[in-house]
Amino acid sequence: MPEPTSDATADEGAAADDDTETAPEVPSIDLPSDAFDAVLDALDGRDPNDPLRFEGFSVARDDGGYVLDPADGDRQTGVSERELHEALDERAPAVTDWYAFERVVGEFGPRRAFLRWLEDADGATVATRYAALAEGIERAWGELKITATVTDRGERRYDVRHADDAGVPVDELDRYDDPLDARELVKLDEKGRYRPLKTAPTLAGGWVFPDLGPRDAYEAVETVYPATVANWHREREGELDVSHWRETMERQSGIYGVVKTWDRGEGHEHVDWVAEACCDDSQCLKRREWEYDDETDLNVDGGDGAFPCREPCSVVVSAARKWTRLESERPRTYEFDLTPSEKEQVEDIIDAVADGRIDExxxxxxxxxxxxxxxxxxxxxxxxxxxxxxxxxxxxxxxGDEE
Structure with a gap:
């Protein structure tokens, strides 16, 4: 998954594209009254020497009205409110882009960073993005496909669905409008089995949220994949707090306290086995960032998932509890006859079950x-x-050891 640059405030504006290529055709945008009112509110009480900056121009208030300062033209002073509206209407894409993120989305945090990432808002000009949004910008998030579009008022709309349903008409899928309805959609896999791990690659399809606003789109994604956006954002900001195996196991108590005893002998081979069994890309869409401890890495790759896994999850802890008990048994030698083909067949059966290929x-x-x-x-x-x-x-x- 590509990483955009750090989120920047809309007040700071964005640098104009210096490429000599033909500028993209920006869809016709009408300046909505709420966006214009938001500009006026933002200018109220603002220092005239600290203008409100958009891509390609800035606006300030002075004693004679307003000051409009285009990057590619002459500075205008004494602009009336009516004249300002006309000027901003001519620059509606830049104004509505500011309004979408500054007023509709708001806070500088995971939600804003994620929604800007969806349309590469930190790496492309407004004209480039609006032209792409007019066609629909598609992004993958786990097994989700998210399509961002823009209306003729500069409003963002989002289609959220299973990636397997890409291209399927909306009327052929189950339609939902409340993002919290996703709580029911993620409970069972396509065979009706309970999904204990929400980031397992077993999300069932056949549904769509076809017309969500920015906040609802974020809520839907976070409902399908809880905390993934928040941890993705922490990682981008260099603030991901990782809790490694030893630290996490030391916190276990009650029936799970037995896991703390599973450090017999030297090395951490048993944790390698746990990570290989539970944290492979085929089992979880997260990328494992936790290791054995701060100084000791595991000998198992963490995977290529888009969003980071900051600590052993409840599924891993529960499985480790069972394996702790099983591994405490003393080994026995059993003798029975198998032909070479039968030995290989036993190996094939184990591989097929472990990889989930039985149904294939x-x-x-x-x-x-x-x-x-x-x-x-x-x-x-x-x-x-x-x-x-x-x-x-x-x-x-x-x-071996009594509990």
């Missing part, structure tokens, strides 16, 4: 080790009536 293997593909009929044949051949592999019963577990 057709019943007719008996060459696949994890094929259902081939697996049933292996069970019929190698399991006894009690379900023991090779007829060898499992010995009672003996744990």
């Amino acid at each position: 293997i057709r019943e007719a593909d008996t060459k696949e080790g994890a094929n259902r009929y081939r697996t049933r044949f292996l069970r019929a051949k190698r399991f006894d009536d009690e379900g023991n592999l090779g007829g060898v019963p499992t010995e009672p577990a003996e744990t």
